[in-house]
Amino acid sequence: MTGKIVLTRDQAGAVERIKVNVRNEGILLKKIESPWVNERNLFLNDMSLDDVVRLLYVGYEVKQPSIKIGDWAKHERKEDGKQFIGKITKLEKEKAWAKWSGVAMEGFIHLRDLTKMTPEEIKAEQDRQKWAEIEEGDVVINSTTGRVALFIRLPPESSQVGVQFCRGGIEYWEKQKTALYAKRVGDSDA
Structure with a gap:
């Protein structure tokens, strides 16, 4: 075993949600006995048993998305699940600025809280914006x-x-x- 496992922010969130209800031993037992079926947990099926042990007992670090100006990004607020989507217009230290959906003016969200959007998600958001106008x-x-x-x-x-x-x-x-x-x-x- 070596250092910590690197996860995306979404994967780390999935692990934390599992750990609320299941102890480490239960997670390992699940890994051995049957595959995960919940979509957000499927990445665990692709990990080796050694990596899952490292994840649970050594820890993990969250990979920061490589977001640049012009990229589309999203953030889901933990308190109420509200999602903010925007095209990045400015980067400043650890902050990304955009005209976020559902907000009346441009503002920033910390880079650590953003997920870079897939081409399919971008197309869907552009279509949503077009028809909203x-x-x-x-x-x-x-x-x-x-x-x-x-x-x-x-x-x-x-x-x-x-x-x-x-x-x-x-x-x-x-x-x-x-x-x-x-x-x-x-x-x-x-």
């Missing part, structure tokens, strides 16, 4: 046909959006082929 009455354009219409609805968990034409016809377009063309002009009292 589009409101009923905005003008959208279909990138395939070039047709323009009013956005009327986004059915929950759908890959399509509802649009209405000026003569009243309604169609559903694929989300990925629909983009904002112009924001709705506010109603005027004048």
Whole structure:
């Protein structure tokens, strides 16, 4: 046996959650008798028994993510599970600055509390942000046909959006082929 095992922040969190209810001997017994099935614990199946013993009795250190300006990162607040997601705009000492989701202005989160996002997570967040900006009455354009219409609805968990034409016809377009063309002009009292 040598030094400490290196874990990601998420892996370290999973180990700490397990240790709340299970003693070290129980964790070793689980490693020997049957595989872990909970998704966040699957990494333990890939570790050797020697590494799990080192993890439990020698300890572990958390690998800091290599985050740079322009990267997407996320943080889950432990108290309430609220997740903050942002594209890093500035790095200063041990802090990463971004316009975090759910926060009205730019702010920082300590690097040690961030997880670098996967390409799939980034795509999902960009899609979420895009559709959060589009409101009923905005003008959208279909990138395939070039047709323009009013956005009327986004059915929950759908890959399509509802649009209405000026003569009243309604169609559903694929989300990925629909983009904002112009924001709705506010109603005027004048």
